[in-house]
Structures are given as C-alpha cells and as structure tokens.
Amino acid sequence: MLRAADVTFGYGDRIVLHDVSVDVPAGGFIGIIGPNGSGKTTLLRLLAGTRRPQRGSVVLDGIPLAAMPRAEIARRMAVVPQETHLAFDYTVLEVVLMGRYPHLGAFAIEGPRDIELAREALTSTGTLSLQDRMFNTLSGGEKQRVVIAAALAQLAPSVSSVSSASSAPSASSAPSALLLDEPTAALDLKYQLETAALVRDLHARHGLTVVMSTHDLNLAASLCNALVLLKNGRVVQRGPVDDVLTPDSVRELYEVDAEVMRHPATGRLTVTPLGRAGGHG
Amino acid sequence: MDRTGARVRQRLALTMLVFGGVAVAAVVLGPLVGSTRISLARVFDRSIPFAENTDAQIFFVARLPRTLAGALVGSMLATAGVVFQGLLRNPLATPFTLGVSAGAALGAMLAITFGWSLSWLGVPAAPLASFAGSLMAVAIVYFLATARHRGLSTNVLLLAGVTMNAFFSALILFVQYFADFSETFRILRWLMGDLDISSYQPLVTALPLVIVSFAVFAWLTRPLNLLNLGEDAAETRGLDVLRAQRAAFVSASLATGAAVSVGGPVGFVGIIVPHLVRLLVGADHRIVLPASAFFGAAFLIACDALARTIMSPLELPVGVITALIGGPFFLWLLVRRT
Numbered sequence: 001m002l003r004a005a006d007v008t009f010g011y012g013d014r015i016v017l018h019d020v021s022v023d024v025p026a027g028g029f030i031g032i033i034g035p036n037g038s039g040k041t042t043l044l045r046l047l048a049g050t051r052r053p054q055r056g057s058v059v060l061d062g063i064p065l066a067a068m069p070r071a072e073i074a075r076r077m078a079v080v081p082q083e084t085h086l087a088f089d090y091t092v093l094e095v096v097l098m099g100r101y102p103h104l105g106a107f108a109i110e111g112p113r114d115i116e117l118a119r120e121a122l123t124s125t126g127t128l129s130l131q132d133r134m135f136n137t138l139s140g141g142e143k144q145r146v147v148i149a150a151a152l153a154q155l156a157p158s159v160s161s162v163s164s165a166s167s168a169p170s171a172s173s174a175p176s177a178l179l180l181d182e183p184t185a186a187l188d189l190k191y192q193l194e195t196a197a198l199v200r201d202l203h204a205r206h207g208l209t210v211v212m213s214t215h216d217l218n219l220a221a222s223l224c225n226a227l228v229l230l231k232n233g234r235v236v237q238r239g240p241v242d243d244v245l246t247p248d249s250v251r252e253l254y255e256v257d258a259e260v261m262r263h264p265a266t267g268r269l270t271v272t273p274l275g276r277a278g279g280h281g
Numbered sequence: 282m283d284r285t286g287a288r289v290r291q292r293l294a295l296t297m298l299v300f301g302g303v304a305v306a307a308v309v310l311g312p313l314v315g316s317t318r319i320s321l322a323r324v325f326d327r328s329i330p331f332a333e334n335t336d337a338q339i340f341f342v343a344r345l346p347r348t349l350a351g352a353l354v355g356s357m358l359a360t361a362g363v364v365f366q367g368l369l370r371n372p373l374a375t376p377f378t379l380g381v382s383a384g385a386a387l388g389a390m391l392a393i394t395f396g397w398s399l400s401w402l403g404v405p406a407a408p409l410a411s412f413a414g415s416l417m418a419v420a421i422v423y424f425l426a427t428a429r430h431r432g433l434s435t436n437v438l439l440l441a442g443v444t445m446n447a448f449f450s451a452l453i454l455f456v457q458y459f460a461d462f463s464e465t466f467r468i469l470r471w472l473m474g475d476l477d478i479s480s481y482q483p484l485v486t487a488l489p490l491v492i493v494s495f496a497v498f499a500w501l502t503r504p505l506n507l508l509n510l511g512e513d514a515a516e517t518r519g520l521d522v523l524r525a526q527r528a529a530f531v532s533a534s535l536a537t538g539a540a541v542s543v544g545g546p547v548g549f550v551g552i553i554v555p556h557l558v559r560l561l562v563g564a565d566h567r568i569v570l571p572a573s574a575f576f577g578a579a580f581l582i583a584c585d586a587l588a589r590t591i592m593s594p595l596e597l598p599v600g601v602i603t604a605l606i607g608g609p610f611f612l613w614l615l616v617r618r619t
Contacts, residue, residue: 050513074519087370088564102519
C-alpha cells in the first residue's frame, strides 16, 4: 500500500539516501533498522511526505504522494515522532483532537462525533484518565501514548456527524498506515516495553499497516514481520525478520559481533552483542 | 462531568460574551474619563446645538476617536502577538520585542516626513509604508527562524529583537533630522505610542488592513494550534505548513502596520494581553485569538484612561503606561521560564 521506488534524497550536497526502495504491504509491520546516521529518519520523512525525494517517487494506495493533497494523505497515514514538545499548555484531549484536523473544513469546529473518536483513541492507548491533564506535565511514556492516540484519532473514519466538509469516504475502506520514528528512543525501559506492547496490540487489533524506524534490534525483532537494513543511505538487506536478522547482517550494520538466538520464552529472535567486530572487544 | 458535545463552541460563545462585554464596557466608559468631567446626558442632548455643546465636542471630537483608536490598536497588537507567538512557538515573541513595531514605525515616519502621497486600493501612504516596514522586519525574523529548524530559541529571539530595535531606532532618528523642527515634538510623542489622533481619519484609513488581517486570523486559528506540534508533525496532520506560516507572517505584519500607523509603536500589549488570556482560557487559538482581540481593546483603553488622568491636566502618551507595566511583566516571564 505504501511504496518508495528508487528514492534519492540529500540535504545540500550531502546525499543521505541512494536509490532506496521500500515496499510496505497492507497490514504489514516493517522495521527500518540501521545505525545512527544511516538515513532511517530521512526515509521515514520521505514515506510520510514531509520531504520530497529528489529522484524516485513515493506511492500511497497507488497514488504518488506528490499528487495527493496534504489532508488526503493525513486521512490515510499518521506519523508518531520521536518526541513531542508543545510551547503552550494544551490539554491531552485538545492534543488528540488536533488529529481530527484533516477531517474538518477550514472553519469547522469538532463535533460530538470527533470528541467520541478522540475518547475511543485515548481508551485504546490506556490514557483516557489523562484527558484533562496538561500535555506538558506528562511523563515521556504518557506523552508518547497520547501522541499515538492522536494518530489513531486522525486515522479514524471521517464520518463526522456534524458539518464536516470531508470529501473522502476513503479512510474507512482503505487500511490506514502508522509511521513511527524511533518511538522508544527517548524512553526508559518500562515505557519502552509499554509502548512496544501498545504498538503490537494496535497492529493486531486495528489492522494498521505499520512502518517503524529504530536502532534497537531487539525491539524490531519483537514487533516487525519484515525488516529493511539501512547503512550509509543504502539498503543492505531486506526480508522477513528470521531471514535477515543474522550475526552477519548485524556485523555489517553495526561492526559488532553478536549472537542471534530464538528466545525460549517469547519465540522471537534476540540479539546479544558480544563485542566490536574484529575481536578487539 | 459531561464536558462533551459542542465543548469548543460553548467555550467560544462564553468567551465572546465575557470578553466582548468587557471590550464594549471599555469603549462606552473610556470617553467619560478625562481631566474635564462631562455628562452623558448633555452629550446626547439634541436640544443644545453642537457648536455650543462643549460636552458633545469633547466626547465626539477628542475622546471618542481616541478611545476607538485604543480599541483598534490594542486589539491589533494583542492578536499580532498571539500569532507571532504561535508561529515562532515562543510565548515571548511580540511585534514590539521582535522589532516589527519599530520597522513599522520607520515606514510610517518615512511616509509622513517626506509627505508621500501614493495610495493603493484606497489605503493611503502612511499605513502602507507602515505595513511595508513591518513586513521587512518580519522577513528578517522569518529568515532567522527558518535558518534554525527547531523554531526560534528564546536567546536568538531576544537578541534579534534588541538588534532590530536598535537598528530601526537609529534609522528613525536619522529620518527625524529631515523633519520640520515644529513637528519634532509631535513625532516624539507618536514614537512613544500615542492615541491622541483628534480625528476619525486615521481609523478609517487603517480599516482595510484591519479587516483583511482579522479575516486571515480567523482562518489561522486551527493551523496555529497544529504548528505547536512542530512543522513536520503539523504537516503529517494534513496542514499546508508553508502556506499557514506565510499567511501568519503577512497578516501579523498587516495588523502591526495598521496599529502602528494609528498609535505609534505602543509596547508590550502583545505580550501582556495574550499571556493573561491564556491563563484564563487555555491555549486553544480558537478561543485565545478572539479573547485577545477583545481584551487587548479593553486593556489599551484602560491604559489610555490612566495616561490621561494620572498627571491631569497633563496627558501622557499611552506607550509610557504600557511600558511601565509591560517591562517588569516581561522580565518576570523571562525569569520564570529559565
């Protein structure tokens, strides 16, 4: 449903992505993994449409992003950034209601249906009790769950009962996509696990298509069903987790010797770093 | 418990009612305050001819235009402050502290001193030049803001503002050398921020700018909420970020230009009013913007009433009062933030 075809992108003279292709099937859970500076975040921005590739194209549901209005993209695809800071004191419910933006006309005000959808989204992420709190007073993990709730409210069907000038019956028929940029990087262990569990649950229950960038191999192994391995802006390998997550690929990506085992309790692959490649560690 | 339903709509209606009421009360009471006592009954007494009715003359010729100027200038500066703050994601951004008011003042001074007589779409030279000046200052701020992707840091913002104010003040002093000596005193008062316009003409000429900027502000309320999330996040919510930013910069410049062409660079209204309004109604720009428009009007009328009476029969420029209140307020905000 979401596909990047031979995209090249750079900031100024510095090319960050070289002819990268990614194919995300509907309902899939794709991890984009690689070391810092490998181009993960940039690739996610291209997939989200907030940056335009200098060569190649990104296609969502068969339509190039460049030819799709911003609001139309937003009804089909939501993005959760690594961190969210607000300059002013908005309540949690107000932040989640901002997700309804692409469903409303220029001067429309959220109706009861929008508030209902926002509440449902808060319930799905276990944050309904925070709805009247100030967003800026929440912990990092709570903030991340609220931002995910805003993404869910954004992807909820656009059948607002009140004066919604929505022109798209699309969101209800086509499956929606959720893009996560290192969703746990700024969190401590407890919130990392909590957020990971939430994302897994949403993928399973809502049938969302998920793309997640991360440098955390174990997080990727525990959530994704396919991986794209990125290094220096090029795809090194891609495929199902079990095929591509090997000691060889870990060495190639991170220059680290590692053991990759199937964890007896979870049945998922786990990566244990042993030391720097070349026997120095 | 039930705060659902048309929550925003109810709050908006309540805000309009309360803040609108305060603004109307200020406009009605404003002209009654002053060094000479006047009676409302005599002002509207049709049996006395206007030429002999000094109460009516004071009311309609001296005080009402001044009060309306206070309403217009206060309202424009307060809302321009809200828009700059939302746009730059920094509660310390205002037309005055960014140097935008000074740019507008320079434009207006050039037009007045050299007697420019061009006009465009019925808007005469002074407001036009004032708008051009604020737009130029805003272009510099915009350049600084976009050169750093994470919005404008408080440090850069304050330093840029100080620099721009010093720069434009120097140019204003330079232009003043070309002004008629007898004009100097009037110009000086105007540069401190003065609402003593003694005619309805400046209000009428600024009106088109006011209407256009308010129309754009109305469209901007939800985009400003989204911009709070950051540019990328706002865009993934479906906002055309570039268009919203440009609309915000131009409309806030228009508002500042209109305000300065009428009352000079009155300081600190754009920070005091939005801050108090946010404390009362929260951060949602759909509520904050209209509330600030009304409260800004009432606030400046009240400051002007103070300016007219505190040293009666002398009348101070209103900018002296707003600076005396706003300076310490700004410092308090700055200290509290760090």
